[in-house]
Amino acid sequence: MNERTDKLISSLLKTGSIVAGLALWHILAEYVLNDPTFLVSPVVVVNTAYEMLFVTGELYPHLFASSWIFFYGFGLSILAGVPLGFVMALNPTVRDYVNPWMTTLYTTPRIAFAPILLLWFGIGGGAKVAIVFLGCLFPILINSYYGMRVVNREYVELARSFRLNSWALFMKILLPASVPFILAGIRLSIGRGLTGVAIAEWFGATEGLGYLVFFAGQTLNIPTLFVGVAAFAVLGILGFEVIRRVETYATPWRKQSQGG
Amino acid sequence: MAGPVLELRNLHKEIPRNDREPFMIFKNINLSLRDGEFVSVVGPSGCGKTTLLRVINGLMPRTSGEILIDGKSAAELDHELVMGFVFQGASLLPWRTSLKNVLLGLEGRGKNTEEAEKVARKHLELVGLSGFENHYPHELSGGMQQRVNLARALAVDPRILLMDEPFAALDAQTRNFMQLELLRIWAATRKTVIFVTHMIAESILLSDRVIVFSHRPGTIRSEFQVPLERPRNMEMRADPRFLELENILWKQIEAEVNASGGFAQM
Numbered sequence: 001m002n003e004r005t006d007k008l009i010s011s012l013l014k015t016g017s018i019v020a021g022l023a024l025w026h027i028l029a030e031y032v033l034n035d036p037t038f039l040v041s042p043v044v045v046v047n048t049a050y051e052m053l054f055v056t057g058e059l060y061p062h063l064f065a066s067s068w069i070f071f072y073g074f075g076l077s078i079l080a081g082v083p084l085g086f087v088m089a090l091n092p093t094v095r096d097y098v099n100p101w102m103t104t105l106y107t108t109p110r111i112a113f114a115p116i117l118l119l120w121f122g123i124g125g126g127a128k129v130a131i132v133f134l135g136c137l138f139p140i141l142i143n144s145y146y147g148m149r150v151v152n153r154e155y156v157e158l159a160r161s162f163r164l165n166s167w168a169l170f171m172k173i174l175l176p177a178s179v180p181f182i183l184a185g186i187r188l189s190i191g192r193g194l195t196g197v198a199i200a201e202w203f204g205a206t207e208g209l210g211y212l213v214f215f216a217g218q219t220l221n222i223p224t225l226f227v228g229v230a231a232f233a234v235l236g237i238l239g240f241e242v243i244r245r246v247e248t249y250a251t252p253w254r255k256q257s258q259g260g
Numbered sequence: 261m262a263g264p265v266l267e268l269r270n271l272h273k274e275i276p277r278n279d280r281e282p283f284m285i286f287k288n289i290n291l292s293l294r295d296g297e298f299v300s301v302v303g304p305s306g307c308g309k310t311t312l313l314r315v316i317n318g319l320m321p322r323t324s325g326e327i328l329i330d331g332k333s334a335a336e337l338d339h340e341l342v343m344g345f346v347f348q349g350a351s352l353l354p355w356r357t358s359l360k361n362v363l364l365g366l367e368g369r370g371k372n373t374e375e376a377e378k379v380a381r382k383h384l385e386l387v388g389l390s391g392f393e394n395h396y397p398h399e400l401s402g403g404m405q406q407r408v409n410l411a412r413a414l415a416v417d418p419r420i421l422l423m424d425e426p427f428a429a430l431d432a433q434t435r436n437f438m439q440l441e442l443l444r445i446w447a448a449t450r451k452t453v454i455f456v457t458h459m460i461a462e463s464i465l466l467s468d469r470v471i472v473f474s475h476r477p478g479t480i481r482s483e484f485q486v487p488l489e490r491p492r493n494m495e496m497r498a499d500p501r502f503l504e505l506e507n508i509l510w511k512q513i514e515a516e517v518n519a520s521g522g523f524a525q526m
Contacts, residue, residue, distance in 0.1 A: 058361060103397040154347055157347070158347065159320075161317055161319060161343070162341065165336065172353075172367070176353070176355045177353075179355070252396070253354045253356075254354075
């Protein structure tokens with residue numbers, strides 16, 4: 001079988017899976033449960049989303065509020081996580097200092113931090129960004145650290161045999177070798193960042209998708225609740241797709257090993 | 261006649277261990293190579309021949325002894341890059357194309373980019389890879405990858421070329437072909453070469469001189485001039501002089517393997 005038929009079958013399977021899932025959902029909602037305070041059909045969700053986007057426009061403030069928090073926290077975590085990971089990989093002293101804190105903060109449920117951060121940073125944007133930041137930081141930090149640690153020894157020896165200086169070793173060997181790991185970390189952090197957005201907006205917000213979902217749940221507005229959840233999903237998928245494209249662009253040598 | 265290009269004097273390498281006597285890799289290595297000479301080092305597994313190359317190249321420190329290049333201490337010449345190293349694995353950087361891989365050693369050596377690129381292209385052509393400049397390593401066969409590896413080491417115009425079992429990972433057919441290619445490329449560049457291998461026939465086919473290492477700690481057990489004229493070809497493998505030398509080398513290595521505890525230890 002050639003590559004093209006493989007690809008075609010793969011995309012058919014994916015589409016089939018989505019269609020089947022939506023159909024099952026529709027049947028469950030309309031014909032099995034038939035209780036709109038419990039579950040509504042995807043048709044209702046799409047209609048509601050359409051209304052909220054193009055008729056009332058009430059979804060936009062939530063969408064913008066959440067996106068803003070997400071990109072702020074996510075961006076800051078990349079700016080902090082990648083260099084810190086590198087420094088840890090290159091300097092054992094720094095690694096030993098940071099490691100226990102990293103492990104503690106990484107394994108503690110982030111939701112437990114939320115009230116503390118709200119207390120410290122107030123209900124404004126600061127606390128929310130901090131929650132997202134904490135969520136995104138560790139996958140990026142750990143992957144950047146790990147990526148630089150596992151660089152093939154032969155590449156490093158190659159650089160030494162050519163008498164490259166430390167800066168050239170970093171720029172020409174260590175950094176490019178780490179890029180796939182960093183991107184994988186960034187990809188992982190998207191989901192964690194969006195979780196952070198939801199948590200942050202549950203605890204104290206007057207807008208945002210997390211607030212929308214929470215409020216709709218409290219008022220048994222099931223269609224709006226599903227629209228909020230779907231909006232999170234769409235943001236996540238978009239984020240994944242963007243990173244996937246960055247990966248294809250930034251690491252063209254891995255074309256073959258990258259499946260869908 | 262000019263002095264030796266490379267001279268090793270009483271070179272000695274051991275690795276310190278906690279609470280025990282140091283682990284001796286090789287000792288009393290005295291060797292000198294004249295300009296343009298191709299010397300192979302053969303010996304039982306673990307005899308320290310690869311470590312010898314790494315010590316000569318400065319990837320590992322020596323314990324004692326001297327390494328002289330054109331009469332000057334290798335440590336002093338360190339940044340002048342007088343050696344090219346061809347690794348066992350292709351060790352090509354997967355994120356760089358063939359051309360960029362060959363450029364690696366030339367970057368930051370005072371040459372302008374255009375000139376460096378010209379040199380890199382010339383060496384890709386020398387190893388028979390014109391037209392593959394923009395291919396990534398994963399798009400090349402094992403043999404082609406080793407050609408890039410060789411081009412990369414040659415591009416810096418090293419005084420000495422160190423080759424560490426460069427064809428060991430290739431299949432037999434590709435290996436034979438690459439041996440002929442190396443003979444051709446060597447004839448074109450006339451570099452001074454130390455070639456480490458565990459394949460006796462390969463060492464005879466390629467070299468002017470074959471050095472036999474003893475089992476660990478490695479010492480030079482014996483050395484042989486290869487009594488075959490150049491240019492070499494594959495038919496020479498059936499030459500009685502070739503077969504005789506192959507037989508002698510094999511017996512010596514077998515004796516070393518037995519002395520180190522036999523094949524079970526390999």
